[in-house]
Amino acid sequence: MHRITGSRGRLTAVLGVLAVIAAVAVSPAFGRQGNVSAHNGGVPKSANLKLGKTLFIAACGGCHTLAAAGTKGKRGGNLGSEPSGYTAIVTQIKYGGDGMPAFGTAFAKSQIVAIAAYVSKSTPYSGASAD
Numbered sequence: 001m002h003r004i005t006g007s008r009g010r011l012t013a014v015l016g017v018l019a020v021i022a023a024v025a026v027s028p029a030f031g032r033q034g035n036v037s038a039h040n041g042g043v044p045k046s047a048n049l050k051l052g053k054t055l056f057i058a059a060c061g062g063c064h065t066l067a068a069a070g071t072k073g074k075r076g077g078n079l080g081s082e083p084s085g086y087t088a089i090v091t092q093i094k095y096g097g098d099g100m101p102a103f104g105t106a107f108a109k110s111q112i113v114a115i116a117a118y119v120s121k122s123t124p125y126s127g128a129s130a131d
């Protein structure tokens, strides 16, 4: 047990709780989402898109608009407005930047994979990812 200090600690704690809720909420029926199309820039076939959507709405939607998720956050802009490559999204989630907090310690790797897979599948994809 350690004392949580500062906004970063609070955010991490909130995300941890959300992640647990999301993990419990995701039933085996959702399972693996197969058939991730090959053109989609290295998204692992095991990526759980349902989990990604749940986590996106909880952790990202407050700052990002994404039509597919029904979120309308303004601070981080509209992720559906331009192509985003899977690998670039993974990096952005892990390290943040440009005013976005880092989530590399808030999420397990499989959760980051799930969110990035979901976002990259939900944005226009040109085949020319930034990675």
Ligand code: HEC
Pocket (backbone or CB within 6 Å): 056, 059, 060, 061, 062, 063, 064, 075, 076, 077, 078, 079, 084, 088, 089, 092, 093, 097, 098, 099, 100, 101, 103, 115, 116, 119
């Ligand atoms: C506290 C607000 C905030 C949260 C929460 C947040 N972001 Fe961001 N995000 C930003 C800001 C600000 C930028 C920089 C936007 C820019 O450069 O125009 C950004 C940029 C991005 C980018 C780069 C693409 C772009 O439009 O510049 C991606 C991808 C992204 N965020 C995904 C996510 C994901 C996925 C999550 C959830 C794990 C998340 N963000 C959570 C604020 C946030």
